[in-house]
Amino acid sequence: MNEPLTTKEKLLIAARDLFWTRGYSNVSVRDITRAAGVDAALVSRYFGGKKALFEATLEQINGWEALQAEPDQILSAAVESFSHPYDPKADTSNPFIMLITNVIDPIMGDTIRQLVHDEMACPLADKLGSKHKETQAALLLSVLFGVALMRKNFQIEPLKTMSRDALIEHTIHLGHAALSYKD
Amino acid sequence: MNEPLTTKEKLLIAARDLFWTRGYSNVSVRDITRAAGVDAALVSRYFGGKKALFEATLEQINGWEALQAEPDQILSAAVESFSHPYDPKADTSNPFIMLITNVIDPIMGDTIRQLVHDEMACPLADKLGSKHKETQAALLLSVLFGVALMRKNFQIEPLKTMSRDALIEHTIHLGHAALSYKD
DNA sequence: TGTGAAATTCAACAGTTGTTGACGCAATTT
DNA sequence: AAATTGCGTCAACAACTGTTGAATTTCACA
Numbered sequence: 001m002n003e004p005l006t007t008k009e010k011l012l013i014a015a016r017d018l019f020w021t022r023g024y025s026n027v028s029v030r031d032i033t034r035a036a037g038v039d040a041a042l043v044s045r046y047f048g049g050k051k052a053l054f055e056a057t058l059e060q061i062n063g064w065e066a067l068q069a070e071p072d073q074i075l076s077a078a079v080e081s082f083s084h085p086y087d088p089k090a091d092t093s094n095p096f097i098m099l100i101t102n103v104i105d106p107i108m109g110d111t112i113r114q115l116v117h118d119e120m121a122c123p124l125a126d127k128l129g130s131k132h133k134e135t136q137a138a139l140l141l142s143v144l145f146g147v148a149l150m151r152k153n154f155q156i157e158p159l160k161t162m163s164r165d166a167l168i169e170h171t172i173h174l175g176h177a178a179l180s181y182k183d
Numbered sequence: 184m185n186e187p188l189t190t191k192e193k194l195l196i197a198a199r200d201l202f203w204t205r206g207y208s209n210v211s212v213r214d215i216t217r218a219a220g221v222d223a224a225l226v227s228r229y230f231g232g233k234k235a236l237f238e239a240t241l242e243q244i245n246g247w248e249a250l251q252a253e254p255d256q257i258l259s260a261a262v263e264s265f266s267h268p269y270d271p272k273a274d275t276s277n278p279f280i281m282l283i284t285n286v287i288d289p290i291m292g293d294t295i296r297q298l299v300h301d302e303m304a305c306p307l308a309d310k311l312g313s314k315h316k317e318t319q320a321a322l323l324l325s326v327l328f329g330v331a332l333m334r335k336n337f338q339i340e341p342l343k344t345m346s347r348d349a350l351i352e353h354t355i356h357l358g359h360a361a362l363s364y365k366d
Numbered sequence: 367t368g369t370g371a372a373a374t375t376c377a378a379c380a381g382t383t384g385t386t387g388a389c390g391c392a393a394t395t396t
Numbered sequence: 397a398a399a400t401t402g403c404g405t406c407a408a409c410a411a412c413t414g415t416t417g418a419a420t421t422t423c424a425c426a
Contacts, residue, residue, distance in 0.1 A: 138342045146329015177360035
């Protein structure tokens with residue numbers, strides 16, 4: 001039935017799991033190939049190098065499209081995509097956490113910054129269309145990333161063990177404040 | 184007048200500047216000693232190793248005391264401490280940014296998590312004293328860290344270039360939402 | 367079964383990591 | 397003046413980094 005994974009796929013999966021949780025510079029090529037069960041030389045062979053492998057994992061992000069929702073649903077859509085990570089069974093693959101983890105990185109930081117600017121901040125502001133749309137978009141992202149940061153990285157209770165429904169409720173509450181800024 | 188810096192002090196200053204901005208694992212001992220203008224061996228000599236040097240820099244955090252304010256001033260005090268970093272002329276030494284940068288780190292993450300739990304989340308909740316004090320404290324921290332993250336790490340406009348006064352205004356606005364959660 | 371090409375492994379490279387022991391230097395103490 | 401003590405330098409270490417060329421295996425096709 002389901003084809004066995006190719007070596008390239010094995011590398012992409014292992015690379016995503018490790019890069020997205022530990023950050024680009026904190027993962028070695030050998031960490032990835034050990035997890036994938038293949039030789040370390042194949043990263044350069046197949047992808048051209050460690051950097052290119054990381055950039056290939058960025059293609060696996062979905063959730064951007066949630067930010068394309070119509071203005072009156074933008075908040076719930078954003079929160080929904082925020083709480084529905086790429087792979088529901090692997091909570092660590094949450095794209096928000098991956099973006100936070102790698103925007104810190106001294107090598108990949110610029111790449112992530114541009115990605116968030118192009119794929120999140122700008123589309124969000126465009127959809128809002130109000131007078132202070134850029135400010136509202138930036139504040140909304142602050143809320144979304146901030147809650148994710150507290151829950152997953154700082155692991156502050158009760159956010160850490162809170163149900164997803166309760167988390168969404170709190171995030172929407174804060175999100176309304178972000179979008180309510182007028183003058 | 185002012186004594187010349189001892190080697191130990193030079194190391195602490197260089198270590199703080201680098202560790203706090205790039206993160207523990209992304210800074211090498213030789214990076215620090217090069218910046219301090221001393222030999223690489225002196226880190227192990229004076230502090231016992233790289234880890235101990237990092238932990239020594241944690242002693243330099245101030246701003247905790249702002250979280251000890253009375254409940255009715257807790258928000259403005261927290262925001263004030265948030266926007267008044269350790270060293271006003273070196274914006275990068277903002278303790279919030281340092282905590283975000285190093286909670287990501289695979290080695291120092293646990294240390295930072297415990298620090299934030301003990302010195303921020305718990306004192307904050309104690310001061311609030313309301314029914315949902317833990318939730319309110321966690322949400323308030325989400326706002327504070329989230330805005331700092333967007334401004335400094337993701338560099339989203341207009342937060343990036345916004346004046347500190349405007350930033351404080353927006354943060355307080357979101358903070359009120361965090362503290363307004365009842366049931 | 368033999369042949370070629372593709373896939374994978376192996377060994378090695380040059381560079382960096384944190385740490386340590388031996389050594390030299392200077393100032394202070396006997 | 398001799399000895400001691402603290403301070404700093406230097407070289408070296410073993411482990412790890414990403415990458416590469418050659419050797420080897422695997423597999424499809426004739």
